[in-house]
Amino acid sequence: MSIGESILRFLETMGFAAMTWQQAVMIGVACILIYLALKKGFEPLLLLPIGFGVLLGNLPLAGLMAPPVYETVIDPRTGQAVQEMKEVGGLIYYLYQGIKLGIYPPLIFLGVGAMTDFGPLIANPRSLLLGAAAQFGIFTTFIGALLLDFLPGISFSPQEAASIGIIGGADGPTAIYLTARLAPHLLGPVAVAAYSYMALVPLIQPPIMKLLTTKKEREVVMEELREVSRTERIVFPIVVTAAVSLILPAAAPLVGMLMLGNLLREAVSMQPILNRLLKTAQNELINIVTILLGVSVGATASGPLFLNPRTLGIILLGVFAFAVGTAGGVLLGKIMYRTSGGKVNPLIGSAGVSAVPMAARVSQTVGQQYNPSNFLLMHAMGPNVAGVIGSAVAAGVLLSMLG
Amino acid sequence: MDTWEKLDIGLVMTVLGMGIVFLVLIFLSSLLGFFERLFGTRRSPAAQEPKPAAPAAAEEKPPPLPRPPSKPAPEPAPAAAAPAALRPAVVAAVMAAVSAYLQAEALALEPPVKRLPDDLSFWGRAARLDQMMARRL
Known part of the structure; x- marks a missing residue:
């Protein structure tokens, strides 16, 4: 073989020779996501791994998402x-199995539960x-997607519409869990839309909150919450898991892991040795899973799947879902507010959208204006964490009906 | 599947879905109400007033000993019956913490609260944390 032929053969193995225009555009999209994560601070914990996953998944000939090849012998x-x-x-094909098999999102929920204080919710069960009312965005978006x-080139099946609707739950792990089961080809755009809009909650919510409330309602000062006993804090996760899982078994993985994390958090006061497990759930475990989840999700966003009119439809419907929620x-x-004689500030209702704790902060900020x-803030944390349970239940309903 | 069939599916799913979500959460809400009765503590102490209500006590029975020249009455406690004698430095520290949490603009506080540089060594940070914990209420 001559040197010229060797060089030509080598050039043919380079990614440049095999790159398509869609891959080039997606590499540009990856750079935009990384920019949003780093420079603008848009949910960097997820958007950075997702953005980099988009880059890795669209590298020609790298084969990071290639399935194994079997032959019959x-x-x-x-x-x-x-x-x-x-x-x-x-590599990412194997990492992706954690999403495909529904492992990563429940593990993320384990960490979320370990970091969440359900005290405000227990103190004010209303x-x-x-949290339930805010899930309305999921189902209206489901109808909208159907x-x-x-619109030309845009048509969604019920399973795809459900995956888009769950964006309105403002819950990344739930959205990924449901989409991986119902419409895995939409994982990339749904995840990108969900996490981008979660970062935009402080922009999306206040105009809607001000439009729907009067000045008098916004000024309502709520009564201080009662203290919650340790027994209540420990019984709560156990009972919620059992109750929700018996009613809706499809929601068991998400709700169960959420409550396990919370039980670890609350049980530390009785058995300090559990602090080891709690610290792992709050830190190492969730961090590792976040990296693997983000990279895997991003890598599924290939050019042909991402660059089409349906993605635009998903992005528009995502805003609609948040707004309606x-x-x-x-x-x-x-x-x-009316039924309680003016004791409930309606602004805390917006925190039912389960972007914890961003949505609760928005209620606090608007109320203080x-x-x-x-x-x-603490009053809004009740609906905020209730929304996490609500969106998991809604996902369970959709999975039961359409899975 | 035509548009009407899709609308039909959508409406059925919405009614059923929202109905189930509400029913489940109403059930949980009822359970929590039951827990409150079974395991809960009573109202938090916030509604109670501070016993040594200094501004109010000023007019009460004057002690036999002559009082020192009267200082200007302490601030009228607003909504939350605050303890009568919160030092201004404590108030300033609390407001600084709230501002930092809400990422609001730095308030002009009196006395001024200065953010310490974050370039301490591990042992320096441990010592600082130890001091803070020792002063915890």
Whole structure:
């Protein structure tokens, strides 16, 4: 072989020779996501691994997402045809199995539960209703996605529509868990939309909150929450797991792991040795899973799947889902304001959108604009964490009906 | 599947889905109400007033000993019946913490609260934390 032929052969193995325009565009999209994560601070914990995963998944010829190649051979001992692995799959193909098999999102929920204080929710059980109302965004977006086929090139099946609707739950792990089961090809755009809009909660929510409430309602100062006993804190996760899983078994992985994390957190006061497990759940475990989840999700966003009109539909519907979820929570908050004789500030209803703790902070910030001595943060944390349970239940419903 | 079929599916899913979500969460809410009765503590102490209400006590029975020249009355406690004698430095520290948490602009506090540089060694940070914990209420 001459040197010229060797050089040509080498050039043909380079990624440049095999790059398509879609891959080039997706590499640009990856750079944008990384920019948003680093420079603008858009949920960097997830958006940075996702952005880098998009880059890795769209590198031509790298084969990071390539499945293993099997060939059928005859076993010399038994004489039977067996499958033998001829080529190992790519790195991210194997990491992706954690999503495909529904492992990563529940593990993330374990960490979330370990970091979440359900005290405000236990002290004010009515918050659960606000968390439920905010899930309205999921189902209205589901309808919207189904009806979007009047736009050319955009048509979603019920499973795809459910994966888009769950964006309105503002819960990344839940969205990924549901989408991986119902419409795995939409994982990339759904995850990117979900985490981007979660970062935009402080921009999306306040105008809706102000539109739907009066000045008098926004100024309501709520009564201080009661103290919650240690027994209640420990019994809560056990009972919620059992109750929700018996009613809706499909929600068991998410709700169960969320509550296990919370039980670890609350049980430390009785058995300090459990602090080891708690620290692991809060730190190492969730950090490791976050990296693997983010990279795997990003790598699924290939050019042909991401660069089409349906992605635009998903992005538009994502905003709609957040907006309707916020409105649903605030409107129920208004009803509770009236039925309680003015004791409930409707602004905390917007925190039912389960972007913890961002949505609760937004309630606090908007409330303080109208009454500087008003501290709504802890009151808003009740609906905020209720929304996590609510979105997991909603995902369980969708999975039961459409899975 | 035509548009009407899709709308039909959508509406059924919405009614069923929201209904189940509400029912589950109402059930949990009822359980929590039951727990409160079974395991809960009573109201938090916040609603109680501070017993040594200094501004109010100023007019009470004057002690036999002559009082020192009256200082200006302490700040009228706003909504949350605050303890009568919160030092300004404590108030400033609390407001600085709240501002930092909310990422609000730095307030002009009196006395001024200065953010310490974050370039301490591990042992320096441990010592600082130890001091803070020792002063914890």
